[in-house]
Amino acid sequence: MTPSRRTALKVLAGGGCAAAAAAAPALAREPKVAPPGAMGMLYDTTRCIGCKACVFACQQANGLEPERDPSGLHLAPVDLGARTKNVIKLYKDGPRMSYVKAQCMHCVDPACASACMLHSLQKDPKTGVVHYDPSYCVGCRYCQMACPFGVAKFEFEKAVPKIVKCELCRHRVKGEAAKDRSGFTRYASGEGPACCEVCPREAVVYGTREELIAEAARRIEQNPGRYFENRAYGLTEAGGTQVLYLSHLPFGLIGLPDLGARGVPHVAYTIQEGIYKGFVAPVALYGALAVAMWRNRRGAAAPPAGGEGVPS
Amino acid sequence: MSSHAVVHTPVGGELMTPFFRKLLFFVALGAAAALWRFAFGIGAVSNLNDGYPWGIWIAFDVVTGTALGCGGYAVALLVYVLNKGEYHPLVRPAVLTSLLGYGLAVLAVTIDLGRYWDLWKVPVFFWRWSGSPQLEVALCVAAYVTVLLVELSPAAFEKWKDGAHAGLRRLSEAGLRFMDKALVWILALGMLLPTMHQSSLGTMMLLAGPRLHPLWFTPWLPFLFLVNCIVMGYAVVVLEASWSAREFGRPREDAMLAKLSRVAFFVAAFWLAFRALEVVVAGDLSLVASPIGVVFLVELALAALPVWWLSNDARRAEAAYQVRSALMLVLAGTVYRINTYWIAFNPGPQWSYFPAVPELLITFGIVALEIALYLWAVRTFPILAGGEAGAVARG
Ligand code: SF4
Ligand code: SF4
Ligand code: SF4
Numbered sequence: 199m200t201p202s203r204r205t206a207l208k209v210l211a212g213g214g215c216a217a218a219a220a221a222a223p224a225l226a227r228e229p230k231v232a233p234p235g236a237m238g239m240l241y242d243t244t245r246c247i248g249c250k251a252c253v254f255a256c257q258q259a260n261g262l263e264p265e266r267d268p269s270g271l272h273l274a275p276v277d278l279g280a281r282t283k284n285v286i287k288l289y290k291d292g293p294r295m296s297y298v299k300a301q302c303m304h305c306v307d308p309a310c311a312s313a314c315m316l317h318s319l320q321k322d323p324k325t326g327v328v329h330y331d332p333s334y335c336v337g338c339r340y341c342q343m344a345c346p347f348g349v350a351k352f353e354f355e356k357a358v359p360k361i362v363k364c365e366l367c368r369h370r371v372k373g374e375a376a377k378d379r380s381g382f383t384r385y386a387s388g389e390g391p392a393c394c395e396v397c398p399r400e401a402v403v404y405g406t407r408e409e410l411i412a413e414a415a416r417r418i419e420q421n422p423g424r425y426f427e428n429r430a431y432g433l434t435e436a437g438g439t440q441v442l443y444l445s446h447l448p449f450g451l452i453g454l455p456d457l458g459a460r461g462v463p464h465v466a467y468t469i470q471e472g473i474y475k476g477f478v479a480p481v482a483l484y485g486a487l488a489v490a491m492w493r494n495r496r497g498a499a500a501p502p503a504g505g506e507g508v509p510s
Numbered sequence: 511m512s513s514h515a516v517v518h519t520p521v522g523g524e525l526m527t528p529f530f531r532k533l534l535f536f537v538a539l540g541a542a543a544a545l546w547r548f549a550f551g552i553g554a555v556s557n558l559n560d561g562y563p564w565g566i567w568i569a570f571d572v573v574t575g576t577a578l579g580c581g582g583y584a585v586a587l588l589v590y591v592l593n594k595g596e597y598h599p600l601v602r603p604a605v606l607t608s609l610l611g612y613g614l615a616v617l618a619v620t621i622d623l624g625r626y627w628d629l630w631k632v633p634v635f636f637w638r639w640s641g642s643p644q645l646e647v648a649l650c651v652a653a654y655v656t657v658l659l660v661e662l663s664p665a666a667f668e669k670w671k672d673g674a675h676a677g678l679r680r681l682s683e684a685g686l687r688f689m690d691k692a693l694v695w696i697l698a699l700g701m702l703l704p705t706m707h708q709s710s711l712g713t714m715m716l717l718a719g720p721r722l723h724p725l726w727f728t729p730w731l732p733f734l735f736l737v738n739c740i741v742m743g744y745a746v747v748v749l750e751a752s753w754s755a756r757e758f759g760r761p762r763e764d765a766m767l768a769k770l771s772r773v774a775f776f777v778a779a780f781w782l783a784f785r786a787l788e789v790v791v792a793g794d795l796s797l798v799a800s801p802i803g804v805v806f807l808v809e810l811a812l813a814a815l816p817v818w819w820l821s822n823d824a825r826r827a828e829a830a831y832q833v834r835s836a837l838m839l840v841l842a843g844t845v846y847r848i849n850t851y852w853i854a855f856n857p858g859p860q861w862s863y864f865p866a867v868p869e870l871l872i873t874f875g876i877v878a879l880e881i882a883l884y885l886w887a888v889r890t891f892p893i894l895a896g897g898e899a900g901a902v903a904r905g
Contacts, residue, residue, distance in 0.1 A: 277860070279560060313717050315645040316631060316638040334631060337624020339563035340644050344717040348857055351560045352624060354553030359624040436720075457720050465729050466716035470643050480706060487591060488698035494593040495694065 227468045230307040230437055230461055232407050236326035237366060237375070237383075238440030239394060240410040241299045242417065243452065244424060245401035248286055248297040250274060252393035252402060256284035256301075259367055259392035280353045283364040284393050289452050296445065298452040299402060301393070302349045302364035303432065304328050304440035307461025310341035310350050310363075319350075319361070326407070326440050327366045335361060346436055346455060346462050366404075367391045382409050407440050414444055437461030516599045518665065518892035521758045525889055533882040540875010543868040544621050552624060555868035561861025562852070564622075566873055569851035571618030573711055574844050575876075576651065577739040579611020581750065582658065583704040584743025588773065590697050596766060599895035602665060603754065604747050606893050609658040610880045616655060618876055643713035650707035657700045664689055665891040709736040715850050723854040724794050725806045730784070731850070737781045738843050744774035745839035752833050754888065760896045768827045771835060775820035778839055782813045802854065809849055812842035 253274065257264050262281045264272040275282040277300075284301040308328045311319045316334035319341050321327070337359055341350045353359035367390065375383045382405030384390055394404040403413070414430040422428075424446060431449045432439035436457040445452055473479050547555040558565050581604035588594045589601055620626045632648055639645055667682035667689075689696070712735030715722055728734070748767050755762035789795060789806075797803055816835035825831040852863070865873075888894050 309717055309719075312640065313642055313644065315640055315642050315648065316635055317640050332625070334628065334635065334638060335625050336628045336632065337626070338622075338644065339624065340642070340714075340717070342560060342563040343715075343855075346720045348561065352563060353551075354556075354558060354560075355551050357549060357551045359551060455720065462719050463717060465719060466643055466713050467641055469713055469716070469729065469732060470641050470646065470710070474641075474646065480702060483705065484698055484702045487701050488694050491590045491697055492694045494590060 227464060227471065229464075232306045232438060232440060233324060233326050234406075234408075235324050235375075235383075236304075236306075236407040236440050237404065238304060238326075238407045238410055238442065239301075239366075239391060239402055239404045240413055240430070240442045240444070241402045242444040243296045243298060243401075244421075244444070244446050245399045246286070246297040246299065247399055247401070248288060249398065250286050251396045251398065252299065253282075253284055253286055255392040255396040256364075257282070259370060262362075278349060278351055280351050280355070280362050282351075283362060287453070289447065291451075294447060294451075296447045296452055298443075298445075299393075300347075300349075300453065301441065302328060302366075303347055304366060305436060305461070306439060307437035307463055309344035309346060309436075309462035312463035312467060313340040313344040315340075322368075325366070325368075327368050328363075329365045329368055330361055330363060332360045337361075344462065346457055367393075382406075382413075407442075410442050414442055417444060434459040437464070516602075516895050518602055518668070518895055520669070520892050521760075521889045521894060523758075523889055525886060530882060530885060533878040533885075536871075536878035537875050537882060540872045540878065543871040543875070546868065547621060547872070552622070555866065555872070557863055557866040557869060559861065559863065561857035562855070562863035564851060565863055566852075566865040566869060567618050567622040569848045570844070571873055571876055572615045572622075573851050574847045575611050575615040575618065576711070577708065577735075577742045577843055577847060578746050578840065579608040579615070580704060580708065580739040580743035581605075581611075581747040582608030582661070582743075583701060583708075584740045585747055586697060586701055587740070588770075591701065597770065599763065600747050600751060600766070600770070602662070602893050602895070603750055603888070604743075605658060605661050606665075606884065606887055607746060607750055609655070609662055610883055610887075612651060612655050612658060614876050614880050616651065617879075618873075621872060643710045643717070646710045647707045647714065650703045650710070654700070654703040654707065657696060657703060660689075660696055661700055665887075665893055668892050669890075704739070705736065708739040709733065711735050712850075715855075718855055721856055722850070723797075723802055723856065724792070725789060725797055725803065726850050726854040728788055728792060730788055734781070734785060734788075735847075737777060737784070738846060741774060741778045741781055741839055742843040744770060744777065745836040745843070748774070748832055748836035749840065752829065752836075754894055758888070758894065760894055762829060764827070764829055764832075767829070767832050771820050771826050771832050774836070774839065775817060775826070778813060778820070779817045782810065782817055785813075786810060805849060805853055809842065809845050812838060812845055816842070 256262070260283055262283065264281065265275065267273050275285050277287075278285050284299065287298050287300065289296045289298060304327055306326070308319070308321055311317065311321055311328055314320075315336065315338070318331050318333075318335035320329060320331070322329060337352070339352050341361060342352060349363055351362045353362065370389045370392070371385055372389055373386055375385050378384045382403065384405065387395070391404050394402050397403070403410070405413070411430070411433065418425050418428050418430075426445045426448055430442045430444050431454050432442040435454075437460060443449070443454060445454070450456060543555050552558055556565060556567075582601070585597055585600050585604045589597050620629070623629060632645070633652065663685055667685045670678040671682035671686065673679060709732035712731035712733070716727070716729070716731055719727060748770060751767060752762060754760060798806060816838035819831055819835045819838075820826050
């Protein structure tokens with residue numbers, strides 16, 4: 199090994215160490231917690247009768263044009279999509295059956311927002327609602343790749359497309375939410391999530407995440423053995439969600455994946471923030487590379503530039 | 511070392527060969543499909559959907575295309591950091607392939623982005639920057655394309671400095687003087703940026719975490735992507751040097767390419783061992799006994815074959831094996847990247863994706879454009895070493 203080569207390797211190793219040192223503190227990426235006023239929903243499969251009132255209320259409240267059949271009649275959507283922010287599906291296997299609602303989970307540590315370069319998708323610091331602002335969206339669809347629930351949808355059929363997802367009807371809100379007679383923190387009538395407001399059976403209700411957690415606990419206690427594993431989905435899954443589910447069937451059967459307790463962005467952000475925090479590591483590596491090359495250039499019997507020096 | 515005095519000359523000759531015309535035909539087809547996409551949306555030309563929002567444009571044109579453009583990075587590491595001056599004749603053509611690979615990846619991104627007109631906001635609205643690995647890739651790739659242009663500028667300056675135009679002559683002299691002074695700083699940037707964004711291309715798929723198969727999901731993904739792009743870089747340089755030697759009747763640097771193949775062998779063998787061991791250490795070995803496990807094994811086999819070929823001194827000295835191994839290494843890297851971004855990504859059984867014909871035409875058009883631009887550049891500018899000046903450097 200030539201001396202200059204050895205120097206080069208040593209200098210590079212130095213840069214690598216600097217990078218590792220910069221990475222160390224970020225290894226402790228704190229788990230995210232929901233803001234105190236986090237708004238969410240609680241859906242209960244044992245109360246849902248599959249009337250789909252919420253599906254049409256959602257379409258109406260969000261100005262989404264439903265699909266039509268060839269005769270012009272509206273069709274009920276079969277899945278979330280560019281025209282559907284909320285859907286009711288049915289699981290059926292013999293006598294075992296359950297309706298299940300799907301919409302954005304308003305994750306405590308949202309993967310979609312951490313994928314988004316300019317925070318087009320962003321978690322509201324007060325309500326925790328994960329909302330979308332198209333003016334900073336480049337349409338990269340990374341949010342779709344990242345969302346573990348397959349919620350974010352994209353208008354593939356449009357030349358000027360947008361991302362479509364439930365934003366907890368934030369556009370309807372005009373005033374502050376306040377605790378009402380039901381004991382939940384609610385907006386004035388007509389300003390809350392449309393799906394919850396029309397539900398005839400309180401199968402889906404809204405309030406703060408804390409109130410909903412308490413409500414879920416109350417229902418589990420009042421109905422021993424009714425709910426799968428006697429717990430609500432969303433307390434810990436993927437770092438927690440603001441939409442919670444109570445189900446009489448295993449969560450896996452009704453489309454709620456087993457995601458573990460860590461937020462989806464955890465691994466990627468630990469690495470990314472570790473390497474790029476304060477930009478120390480890249481600058482160190484840059485300096486190391488430049489020093490290595492500068493020494494090589496001076497040390498080697500290299501003729502001056504023009505013929506050689508320039509990357510010829 | 512006299513080998514340092516590399517002379518580059520333009521190849522010259524007729525540009526409009528039948529092959530070149532064929533390339534232009536594919537470029538035109540791709541351009542037509544792209545126009546259709548801009549008029550009627552991404553869904554009108556592609557099979558991309560809400561389950562598979564990323565397809566061939568991202569997995570191949572961008573993620574693989576930039577890795578194929580890592581020749582400049584990989585060779586510069588050897589020449590400038592490890593001080594291996596003998597590879598110098600390979601640098602300029604490698605930088606050209608890098609510029610083309612990256613430049614056209616940017617073009618592919620623009621076609622893929624649903625709201626491409628907002629792209630300019632990404633570097634400008636810095637107070638809105640998130641920690642997204644994609645942001646890092648976007649900024650770095652944009653910067654790197656600029657750096658590659660600067661790195662390659664001496665090729666144009668050398669041509670113009672003896673030209674008829676006085677303004678261009680002065681510009682070229684100033685440019686060459688600047689390059690001489692700033693070289694180290696520019697080259698260092700040219701090495702820092704790919705290190706950053708090629709690893710971030712791996713980090714990106716970590717955000718797809720739960721839906722990426724565990725045989726591919728590992729916190730080492732950024733490291734694997736980084737080493738992989740260096741392997742692909744060397745392989746592309748071997749292929750490019752072999753092809754241009756045959757195409758333009760320049761002497762083929764057999765001995766130098768044998769040595770470069772040896773470097774490629776070490777890096778590829780390291781990558782292969784790391785990839786396999788990581789799966790074992792992570793305790794995912796049992797997952798290999800499944801259909802997707804077969805995909806994993808094929809991916810490893812594709813890399814193992816050229817590593818085995820190149821492990822032998824005699825074979826490595828043969829031009830045929832150099833080319834064969836390089837082709838296989840490029841294929842293995844391509845398959846690894848496409849698997850990570852597409853095959854190993856599972857959004858659920860209700861979704862499927864295979865590229866549509868116009869979608870493929872856009873990709874073919876971009877590849878054809880890349881080759882056409884390469885031909886035009888080496889015929890017009892002093893890129894390739896050797897030629898009538900006769901000062902062919904031997905390692
Ligand atoms: S598609 Fe838009 S909202 Fe989604 S990650 Fe990209 S820029 Fe953000
Ligand atoms: S469910 Fe998906 S779209 Fe909704 S906040 Fe979570 S990651 Fe984002
Ligand atoms: S909160 Fe609003 S947007 Fe979300 S599912 Fe309910 S009605 Fe639809």
